[in-house]
Amino acid sequence: MNVDNPSPIECPVCNEKKSNPWSSAKDYEYFSTNNTYIYYRCPACDTIFIDPLPVHELKVIYPSNYYSFVNKRKNGVVRLKEWLDKRFFKKIFRQLPAPELSLLDVGGGTGWMLDILKRTDPRIHFTQIVDIDAKAKSIAEVKGHAYFEGTIEAFTTDNRFDLILMLNLVEHVADPLAILQKAQLLLQPGGIIVIKTPNTDCWDARLYKKTYWGGLHCPRHWVLFSEKSFRLLLKSTKLRIEKLTYTQGAPFWAFSIITSLYRKHIVRISSERPIIFHWLFAPLSAFFAIFDFMRRPFVKTSQMFIILKN
Numbered sequence: 001m002n003v004d005n006p007s008p009i010e011c012p013v014c015n016e017k018k019s020n021p022w023s024s025a026k027d028y029e030y031f032s033t034n035n036t037y038i039y040y041r042c043p044a045c046d047t048i049f050i051d052p053l054p055v056h057e058l059k060v061i062y063p064s065n066y067y068s069f070v071n072k073r074k075n076g077v078v079r080l081k082e083w084l085d086k087r088f089f090k091k092i093f094r095q096l097p098a099p100e101l102s103l104l105d106v107g108g109g110t111g112w113m114l115d116i117l118k119r120t121d122p123r124i125h126f127t128q129i130v131d132i133d134a135k136a137k138s139i140a141e142v143k144g145h146a147y148f149e150g151t152i153e154a155f156t157t158d159n160r161f162d163l164i165l166m167l168n169l170v171e172h173v174a175d176p177l178a179i180l181q182k183a184q185l186l187l188q189p190g191g192i193i194v195i196k197t198p199n200t201d202c203w204d205a206r207l208y209k210k211t212y213w214g215g216l217h218c219p220r221h222w223v224l225f226s227e228k229s230f231r232l233l234l235k236s237t238k239l240r241i242e243k244l245t246y247t248q249g250a251p252f253w254a255f256s257i258i259t260s261l262y263r264k265h266i267v268r269i270s271s272e273r274p275i276i277f278h279w280l281f282a283p284l285s286a287f288f289a290i291f292d293f294m295r296r297p298f299v300k301t302s303q304m305f306i307i308l309k310n
């Protein structure tokens, strides 16, 4: 970038050109690259986004040990999360009256979430995953899921889905609006889209932006929303928000704290030992899951669940 005459950076949600640098970050979670990335904040709509987009680095920034590509170990925190997920989705399934259900998980990796849902509702008869990882494909197919190796933009099918999951997905793509419009096309009439995405309007984002806020998941999170900016994005679609709730952001707290200790040379993390395998990750996640759960009735925590309908 030319410092004397910087070209104005356009906000990917409202297209305003008034954004200011908000945080500079590196990949402290996987050390997939040594580059520094700049995140900007749009003062008009609150969107936080990376610029330039590392679109040509996909194979590098999603290493083979990336968490959604590998099978999960079942410790206490994972089991608790699974129980909460089941409870959440049981309510969603009650709103879908069809005798047989088709599900699509965009960015679903090995199909671990679809496995949980299959155990939650016996009406699920077809499960489709769209993801970019070849290794996850064989694992997913063994478990009976259809798998398209590629992006949602490239995915074509005659199937229409009763439930589309985009859990921690919209923040990973260059054009979130295009993704939402594609999902709307793939949705059965009366179907539901469930989105989980970080919320930038939270304590930990403000507290850790100078060192490293875990919600950036740098450089894999490209566009990050608040409730305000997500509602603005939706105005360009025919989708409407049925419900928006805040949920615990325990992993972001853990990433933020462990990175801050790493930068003070108190703990070690490396590409061989990503943060999620650090011994502090599980206890910090457990603590902050409870912390966020308790304060959730009063403040906005760092992740949102958004339920969309046609």
Ligand SMILES: [Zn+2]
Residues within 6 Å of the ligand: 011, 012, 013, 014, 015, 016, 042, 043, 044, 045, 046, 047
């Ligand atoms: Zn904006």
